Each structure stands twice: as C-alpha cells, then as structure tokens.
Amino acid sequence: MADDPIEQFHIEPIAEFNLAGWDASFTNASLAMVGGVAVAALFFNWAMKPAAMVPGRAQVVAESAHDFIRGMLKDGAGEEGVQKFFPLVFTLFLFIFLSNMLSMFPGFFGVHHVFAPTSQIVITAMLALLVFFTVIIVGLAKNGLKFFKVFAPSGVPIYILWFVILIEIISFFSRPLSHAVRLWANILAGHILLKVFAGFVPALASLGLIGILGASLPLAMTVALYGLEFLVAFLQAYVFAILTCIYLNDALHPGH
C-alpha cells in the first residue's frame, strides 16, 4: 500500500550478502547512508578544490560549515577538544545532516522514496554509543582513574556521596539512550506525520468537487510541515553535534 505511513521505513535488501551466518545485505538504508556520505565527500572535495584566498560561493558554504562546528566544539570542549575531536564531530554532524536532508526527497527516477537512515534506532544508537565509548576510552586513557570524578561532583558531603554517585552513574548511562532516542524520534515522527497528511490529499480528492476543495487543506499542511521538517533535519543534526561536544568535554575535563 502506497499510503501506509509506516511503509517508508521498510528495509529492503538490494544485494543479498551473508557474513558468517549474519545477514549483512546491502539494503536501501545502506544506500541512503552511502548517499549521505558521498554527497558530503563530493561536495567538500568540489567546493575546496580551488582553495582560493578569496573564496567562491561553494567554498564559503564549506568554510562556514567548518567554522560552525569548530566554534561549537570550542564552546563545548575548549581548544583541546577542537584539536582532538574536530574530525569526529564534523563527520557526525555532516552525516546526520545530509542523511536527514536527502530523506526529504519524496522520490525520483523510479525510486519510491529516499530512505531516512536516522529514522532507524539501530543507526542512531550506534552513533550515540560511538560517542559514549569515545568518552569512556579517551577519558580513561587521558585521565586514568581521575576520570571517575565525573561520578562524584565536588562539594558533596560524605554521608550523601554514595547516593549521589549512584544517581550520577545512572545519569551517565542514560546519556546514550536520550542522545539516540531524540534524533530517532524526531525524524521518525516527522516522516510519519508528513506521510499521514499527504495521504489525506488523494483520499479526499477522490470524493469529487467538495473533496478536491477539502483536499487543499491537508495539502497546505503538508507544504508547511515540509518546511518544518527541513528545520528539524538541521536542528536535530545540530543538537546531536552539540550534545556530542558537551559529552566529549567530560572526557577531557572530568569533575563538574
């Protein structure tokens, strides 16, 4: 059914592939992710090719994207964070942003729609866990046992410290969950909402003249929601990146 709002999230294998008994097929989700990465790589290669002192339009876009994430990381984790983690945060931001943006295409060249990889919790959870384990590994490697000060805020009386530590541990482990769920839920809900409202249009329009007049209302709503979804596509990539910066700061400077 074309008007099933969930149908867009079905994963269909493009090339079946088995890896030691595991299903590792190349699917439409994989294709969308490769597309996001390819757009980022090709655009930045093309835009930065002149590397001119006075940049052209494409180079301005590429350089302001770079400066945007650099400033975010500097505010979040300091100059040291920029030196250590800039490639990670920039890659995460571009990947999420471009996957979200590409998934706004309703479909072309016989493709039914462009898959939204970030609407799959597996993918957002892997991205969030990547950040989570980066924080733990870098924090332990850099600070040693001092890293565990993230669990013990300074200035807490000793008789309540055990309780605070328990709460801080739970709070620390809840980070990847909320980090992943926020991106996933926003993209999933946005895409379902678009499909639901768009589905009203043909359903109403098939009812005759009054139906066609009535169908203009959900059509206007779909157009408005599309604009909102473009904002969400950017905003969620931004939020994911800025939370990554905040979490990475803990790896460099444990202790609140």
Added chain:
Amino acid sequence: MADRKPPEDALSNLRRRVDAARGTDGSQNAPPPQSPASLALRYGGEFGAAVIVGALLGYGADYLLHSQPWGIVIGMGLGFAAGVVNVVRVAQSYSRSNPVDPNAPSIPDDEED
C-alpha cells in the same frame, strides 16, 4: 598601492577588521532558537531515559544477585531521581543560554502577606 604589505600581514589585518565588524572575537555561533516542542521532547527524553536505565541496571543487579524484586524497585527509584537531576541540568543550561530579560514585567505577587 603605496604601501605593499606582505600578504600574511594584510590577511591578519583583514581578519581583525572582519572580527571588529562582527562585534565578536570570531566565535559567533548563535544556536538556532529551540521550539517549545523540541524542548519538551528533550526534557521528557532525559527523564524517561534515566528511569529506563535505572530500571535496567536494577534488573541486572537482580539477575546477578538473585534478589528479585528489590533491584528493579530500588533501581527505578534511583532512576527517577537521576531523571530529575537530568531535567534540572537541561533546564539550567537552557536558562544559562536564554537569560531572563531584566526589563520583563514581574509576575504580580497575589499572596496575602
């Protein structure tokens, strides 16, 4: 073109003028305004995530120590506390980045005192 400066010098001069025109030290990075819905989702997500993680850790403790149901009960309680801590942290960072307008009219105090 009387004074031909070396390019590096001219470039840093340009950088200084651009920064002065922007009125910042070059790190102008205003976050986009957050919609109330995304803020609500953020608060809810932080709270819910802590409760779920607390319950899961408690369940894990039960599984290892065979202490059903106390692990999940205590873990969930701690998860609620951690959720409140998370929400307070988010709210604090939100208030820091969006300070209250000092000229805003104060809410009238309707308490009899």
